Amino acid sequence: MxxxxxxxxxxxxxxxxxxxxxxxFFHSEPDSREPYTVVIPPPNVTGILHMGHVLNNTLxxxxxxxxxxxxxxxxxxxxxxxxxxxxxxxxVAKLKAExxxxxxxxxxxxxxxxxxxxxxxxxxILNQLRKLGASCDWDRTRFTMDPDLSEAVINTFVYFYEKGxxxxxxxxxxxxxxxxxxxxxxxxxxxxxxxxxYHLRYFISDGNGNPTDKYLVIATTRPETIMADxxxxxxxxxxxxxxxKGKKVLIPLINKEIPVIEDSYVEMDFGTGCLKVTPAxxxxxxxxxxxxxxxxxxxxxxxxxxxEKAQILVGEDRFEARRKIEQMLQESGxxxxxxxxxxxxxxxxxxxxxIEPKLxxxxxxxxxxxxxxxxxxxxxxxxxxxxDKYRNxxxxxxxxxxxxxxSRQLWWGQQIPAYYLPDGKVVVAxxxxxxxxxxxxxxxxxxxxxxxxDPDVLDTWFSSWLWPISVFDTNKAGHPDAEPxxxxxxxxxxxxxxxxxxxxxxxxxxxxxxxxxxxxxxxFRNVYLTGIVRDKLGRKMSKTxxxxxxxxxxxxxxxxxxxxxxxxxxxSAGNDILFDESQVEQGRNFCNKIWNAYxxxxxxxxxxxxxxxxxxxxxxxxxxxxxxxxxxxxxxHYSKFRLSDALMTIYKFFWDDFCAWYLELVxxxxxxxxxxxxxxxxxxxxxxxxxxxHPFMPFITEELWQNMAPRxxxxxxxxxxxxxxxxxxxxxxxxxxMACGAVVAIRGIRQQKGLSPKETLDVVYGQGFPEGMxxxxxxxxxxxxxxxxxGTVEGSAVSFMVGTVKMxxxxxxxxDEQEEIAKLEAELKHQEExxxxxxxxxxxxxxxxxxxxxxxxxxxxxxxxxxxxxESIQAALASYGK
RNA sequence: GGGAGCAUAGCUCAGUUGGUUCAGAGCGUCUGCCUUACAAGCAGAGGGUCGGGGGUUCGACUCCCUCUGCUCCCACCA
Numbered sequence: 033m034x035x036x037x038x039x040x041x042x043x044x045x046x047x048x049x050x051x052x053x054x055x056x057f058f059h060s061e062p063d064s065r066e067p068y069t070v071v072i073p074p075p076n077v078t079g080i081l082h083m084g085h086v087l088n089n090t091l092x093x094x095x096x097x098x099x100x101x102x103x104x105x106x107x108x109x110x111x112x113x114x115x116x117x118x119x120x121x122x123x124v125a126k127l128k129a130e131x132x133x134x135x136x137x138x139x140x141x142x143x144x145x146x147x148x149x150x151x152x153x154x155x156x157i158l159n160q161l162r163k164l165g166a167s168c169d170w171d172r173t174r175f176t177m178d179p180d181l182s183e184a185v186i187n188t189f190v191y192f193y194e195k196g197x198x199x200x201x202x203x204x205x206x207x208x209x210x211x212x213x214x215x216x217x218x219x220x221x222x223x224x225x226x227x228x229x230y231h232l233r234y235f236i237s238d239g240n241g242n243p244t245d246k247y248l249v250i251a252t253t254r255p256e257t258i259m260a261d262x263x264x265x266x267x268x269x270x271x272x273x274x275x276x277k278g279k280k281v282l283i284p285l286i287n288k289e290i291p292v293i294e295d296s297y298v299e300m301d302f303g304t305g306c307l308k309v310t311p312a313x314x315x316x317x318x319x320x321x322x323x324x325x326x327x328x329x330x331x332x333x334x335x336x337x338x339x340e341k342a343q344i345l346v347g348e349d350r351f352e353a354r355r356k357i358e359q360m361l362q363e364s365g366x367x368x369x370x371x372x373x374x375x376x377x378x379x380x381x382x383x384x385x386x387i388e389p390k391l392x393x394x395x396x397x398x399x400x401x402x403x404x405x406x407x408x409x410x411x412x413x414x415x416x417x418x419x420d421k422y423r424n425x426x427x428x429x430x431x432x433x434x435x436x437x438x439s440r441q442l443w444w445g446q447q448i449p450a451y452y453l454p455d456g457k458v459v460v461a462x463x464x465x466x467x468x469x470x471x472x473x474x475x476x477x478x479x480x481x482x483x484x485x486d487p488d489v490l491d492t493w494f495s496s497w498l499w500p501i502s503v504f505d506t507n508k509a510g511h512p513d514a515e516p517x518x519x520x521x522x523x524x525x526x527x528x529x530x531x532x533x534x535x536x537x538x539x540x541x542x543x544x545x546x547x548x549x550x551x552x553x554x555x556f557r558n559v560y561l562t563g564i565v566r567d568k569l570g571r572k573m574s575k576t577x578x579x580x581x582x583x584x585x586x587x588x589x590x591x592x593x594x595x596x597x598x599x600x601x602x603x604s605a606g607n608d609i610l611f612d613e614s615q616v617e618q619g620r621n622f623c624n625k626i627w628n629a630y631x632x633x634x635x636x637x638x639x640x641x642x643x644x645x646x647x648x649x650x651x652x653x654x655x656x657x658x659x660x661x662x663x664x665x666x667x668x669h670y671s672k673f674r675l676s677d678a679l680m681t682i683y684k685f686f687w688d689d690f691c692a693w694y695l696e697l698v699x700x701x702x703x704x705x706x707x708x709x710x711x712x713x714x715x716x717x718x719x720x721x722x723x724x725x726h727p728f729m730p731f732i733t734e735e736l737w738q739n740m741a742p743r744x745x746x747x748x749x750x751x752x753x754x755x756x757x758x759x760x761x762x763x764x765x766x767x768x769x770m771a772c773g774a775v776v777a778i779r780g781i782r783q784q785k786g787l788s789p790k791e792t793l794d795v796v797y798g799q800g801f802p803e804g805m806x807x808x809x810x811x812x813x814x815x816x817x818x819x820x821x822x823g824t825v826e827g828s829a830v831s832f833m834v835g836t837v838k839m840x841x842x843x844x845x846x847x848d849e850q851e852e853i854a855k856l857e858a859e860l861k862h863q864e865e866x867x868x869x870x871x872x873x874x875x876x877x878x879x880x881x882x883x884x885x886x887x888x889x890x891x892x893x894x895x896x897x898x899x900x901x902x903e904s905i906q907a908a909l910a911s912y913g914k
Numbered sequence: 915g916g917g918a919g920c921a922u923a924g925c926u927c928a929g930u931u932g933g934u935u936c937a938g939a940g941c942g943u944c945u946g947c948c949u950u951a952c953a954a955g956c957a958g959a960g961g962g963u964c965g966g967g968g969g970u971u972c973g974a975c976u977c978c979c980u981c982u983g984c985u986c987c988c989a990c991c992a
Contacts, residue, residue: 037952222989253992303992307991315990316990316992317990608986621954631952635951691951692956779957789949789957866935876973888933
């Protein structure tokens with residue numbers, strides 16, 4: 033079959049992916065083989081593929097394909113996450129663009145829109161993963177809001193409620209005024225933000241609500257909250273302010289009288305030492321308020337606007353109010369000064385809105401016991417984090433975790449299965465029917481229509497923490513005592529999880545908790561934490577910067593294999609990935625290299641009568657040994673999750689060893705056929721190489737594997753067994769490397785002296801050269817070798833060392849004798865210095881007695897080698913009469 | 915404010931219990947080549963006091979201290 037000069041991925045990728053699907057090669061069912069299980073970190077259902085997904089899923093696919101070729105029953109479960117806040121805000125925005133406000137819709141109407149949106153965009157990212165070559169078991173695709181998965185989430189809630197882990201209460205939570213929901217601590221990102229530090233004068237009251245001329249100064253970043261002040265607080269030890277004890281002060285602008293209280297929380301040397309206490313709008317102030325029994329005056333509404341309790345600036349946005357109140361305070365004489373100030377401000381991870389600490393009624397999950405077990409799972413090594421450094425971070429988080437706020441004031445998600453009776457009592461049950469049964473126990477006269485379900489939904493992570501369980505068995509979550517179904521029993525725990533460190537706590541830690549709770553076993557053995565994909569300048573990829581390439585365009589341009597390779601080449605676990613398109617180019621080039629190597633071999637005709645040449649025989653022997661050595665190295669890299677090292681090892685093995693050396697050695701003379709022995713060996717090697725490359729580059733390897741021999745329908749490289757490392761003779765490999773050294777040196781001499789490769793040269797080799805390797809030098813360096821113990825020759829010659837063997841190329845008339853002598857003398861000097869250093873070491877009593885025998889022996893070998901080199905250099909110099 | 919990590923060639927990174935002739939790889943660069951698979955290629959070459967300083971050791975890229983620079987995580991000083 034005639035092959036084009038360049039590999040064309042577009043022609044092959046869709047074809048083979050369809051073939052794989054058609055034959056259900058990705059599908060897994062429990063059987064007697066050892067399972068290898070991976071669950072995908074479910075991307076947001078309405079998301080589109082970005083470079084982070086490419087990295088993650090390429091790594092996953094490599095692991096899965098490798099395991100499959102190792103004969104394991106590999107199962108990679110794909111799916112998507114409903115991503116409640118992200119999806120809901122997208123739907124809200126879309127409706128808004130159509131002139132529809134969420135508030136004008138009923139819950140049911142809104143959800144109808146949301147589902148419509150989900151149906152429209154839901155499959156996109158999964159189809160994009162197919163383009164990448166991901167070998168997911170698509171028959172097992174799950175969505176975190178599939179009815180049975182949602183049921184599992186509800187059961188889990190009920191389970192923890194009944195266990196006493198879930199409670200409801202008014203707490204200061206992180207309020208997102210744009211997303212209009214509470215968010216968990218983990219969803220708040222603190223960023224240093226420059227703002228103003230306002231120094232405000234609070235006048236002392238005369239006792240009747242009138243200002244005296246005395247005042248104190250407080251410093252605040254949030255002057256718009258002064259109307260919610262409940263007290264002024266000083267440190268009891270602060271003598272500067274003892275005169276304030278028992279006094280009352282007036283809030284500026286509204287002249288409301290508030291007490292001065294004392295609490296050691298106040299730092300005397302920060303700000304002015306006076307703190308305004310605003311229990312409704314600051315976590316610490318809230319705590320102080322509780323200690324001192326202060327009223328809570330909430331003046332900010334859900335949208336972040338001042339409400340009527342503020343008395344002034346009602347309806348203004350908090351930031352607008354801040355600007356305006358600054359002006360008002362200035363005019364009223366209450367503003368002493370304004371300083372620039374940088375402090376950490378919390379932003380919503382999802383909407384980027386400034387988080388408003390807000391008191392509200394929320395549901396919480398107690399974390400203490402769960403975290404303890406989850407910490408133990410990692411500390412004991414039951415779950416391994418790769419790289420290991422994340423253990424510290426993990427431990428720190430686990431030891432300081434606070435209760436998890438699991439309610440969200442959203443509609444898209446699993447609605448909390450809590451039902452309120454008319455009197456406000458609450459029952460928790462998996463459905464309305466069961467809720468009614470429970471309600472009747474409390475109040476026998478209650479009717480179904482009297483019950484009102486909590487309108488909030490659960491945090492998305494409250495569903496995704498069940499993922500490794502619920503994708504297999506939706507009944508087990510919430511029912512630790514239930515028998516796992518066949519799938520769960522077989523596939524759980526999964527083997528490896530590939531994900532980003534940014535969701536170590538959001539997701540990984542919580543999956544471990546859920547696994548321990550419901551399965552009494554961890555959900556995975558290894559967690560491979562990738563880096564974050566950045567551009568080549570080290571910047572995070574973002575839409576606003578426009579520095580994120582579109583993976584699909586890259587695939588179109590370079591092929592999926594090229595993109596996968598480009599991604600893998602620069603990815604070591606845990607390090608951030610600096611992605612550059614040139615790496616994808618390198619991937620494409622490698623495809624082309626493989627393609628052309630195949631074209632060469634494919635074009636050979638066997639000549640049954642031809643005898644195997646010496647060079648080919650040596651090459652086949654060497655390459656067979658080298659193959660085993662490389663397989664061993666690659667296997668070692670895999671076992672340590674060093675996937676980019678495994679890839680690079682194979683890359684060099686193919687490009688350098690196979691193409692540059694092996695193929696050049698066995699290549700028949702122009703117009704001649706190849707002997708059958710060498711041909712068969714070459715095909716065998718090529719077959720092994722394709723299998724080794726396949727996990728990284730599935731498409732091109734399938735294309736060539738299918739092409740290299742007649743295949744039956746239903747055969748595929750992806751189900752072939754990965755070649756196993758056999759024994760090898762290290763001496764053969766080392767000898768071959770010596771021959772290569774000689775070839776390189778002679779090529780260098782040719783280039784230096786301007787000699788054509790076609791001109792056969794004489795070469796003299798000294799004692800120690802592996803004579804069996806001479807055919808290599810003869811063929812690739814075009815030389816006629818001769819032996820001479822010293823490796824020197826009478827008359828003009830260029831000499832060089834290969835290991836400890838001296839070699840010379842006699843070149844009458846082309847050698848500058850002085851130059852050659854100078855070179856030899858320099859070499860001699862260097863060698864003598866080296867020898868002296870070695871001997872210094874060896875004459876050091878402490879070294880000889882202290883260092884391990886092996887090291888000392890090595891030094892003695894260095895000494896001997898050095899001596900023999902010096903000898904041959906001297907011999908060469910002697911030939912010049914020196 | 916607390917904690918962790920990183921710093922090796924122009925770039926991105928290996929260097930796995932301190933010891934092989936160990937200072938490496940890939941890419942880029944330079945030089946010469948359209949040599950009958952591949953110019954998306956072939957052949958060759960150059961390039962680093964392993965961030966600075968100190969210490970431990972017979973021996974340090976590797977261990978300890980310190981300084982400098984960067985990154986990340988956690989955190990309620992208004």
